[in-house]
Amino acid sequence: MGSYVLGDDKVHREDETRISKNAWLYDTNPVVSRLSRRISLLTGFKTEVRPYNTYAEAFQVVNYGLGGLYGPHLDCLSKNGDTESEYSQFKDSGERVATWMFYLSDVEFGGATVFPRAKARIPARKGTAAFWFNTFRNGLPDSRTLHAGCPVVLGDKWVANKWLRSIGQTFIRPCALDKNL
Ligand SMILES: O=C(O)CCC(=O)C(=O)O
């Protein structure tokens, strides 16, 4: 116990771009912590979750029911970092330099993740994962990472996000003046 926190325990319908429920899973659970460790081993990023200057966020587990979706967005905090809480999150731990997303379920129909600018589509398949960098080498958001969770038409969908933060990870993914380096 104590290893998970129910997010807002409500369905998100703030702006009609996200219909889902979520909860946060912490590494105090041994299975969760093994998954974090694997992400660290595979990507090189540190995944330790700390109250300040965290290297990563806890797992955000997301469930979409029938009709659940997530409209096109960037995972970066700075692109819309105009709310107080997003700004303070950003200041302490830096940008969401990369996203690791586990697919925890199959979806009978619908529910793929699409990257319309990068022209990529990732079907929701249990046991698979997606990984991408959200920023350029210069630390600015890469708008080509725009992505969306397509509507679930049949079945339901579970994913788990692990956001890797930039502060303290400079030697893992060195920054550069040229955004394309
Ligand atoms: O559910 C998906 O396919 C995408 C989820 C996502 O982009 C997010 O939670 O930030």
Ligand SMILES: [Fe+2]
């Ligand atoms: Fe996202």
